[in-house]
Amino acid sequence: MAINHVILELYCGFDKEKNGKAPLYYKYGSYHPGYHCLENSCESLSYIKAPSEIAYSDSEGESEFEKNAWIGFGGDMNPESFDDENNYESLKNIWEEICKRKIQESYNEYMKRTEGMRGRYVNFTYDLESVGWGKASLEINGVENFLRRVI
Numbered sequence: 833m834a835i836n837h838v839i840l841e842l843y844c845g846f847d848k849e850k851n852g853k854a855p856l857y858y859k860y861g862s863y864h865p866g867y868h869c870l871e872n873s874c875e876s877l878s879y880i881k882a883p884s885e886i887a888y889s890d891s892e893g894e895s896e897f898e899k900n901a902w903i904g905f906g907g908d909m910n911p912e913s914f915d916d917e918n919n920y921e922s923l924k925n926i927w928e929e930i931c932k933r934k935i936q937e938s939y940n941e942y943m944k945r946t947e948g949m950r951g952r953y954v955n956f957t958y959d960l961e962s963v964g965w966g967k968a969s970l971e972i973n974g975v976e977n978f979l980r981r982v983i
Contacts, residue, residue, distance in 0.1 A: 839887060841881075843878045846858075855874070857871070867892060885905070887902035
């Protein structure tokens, strides 16, 4: 089995005046796109890739901008001029490095703060270079409980 996480930006193009009442599967009414739109092949849904973003998703696997749960490279992070492609790529590389480090720091802090609350754990190191993340490894404490939940 292969696993991948995909970050997309979803857009709701539902027109209340043109289409009338929103379909029953709309969880939060119109203009709140989410997995319910994907699951029901909603005609009003459009999406784009969301590159260079990091996010925390809720119990539904969704991340809301209003809750400051995601941020992407762009806006005021962009250079004043896009004339220098090397400068732009350098800035994106810095962003990528920071994001990956913060993900690891979040994991490490969580593990430290919850030590003794999670049961018996073993250490496991995963080679991230094998999945294209460059020369890095991810140490996972808790594979035993993780595997117990998966199997």
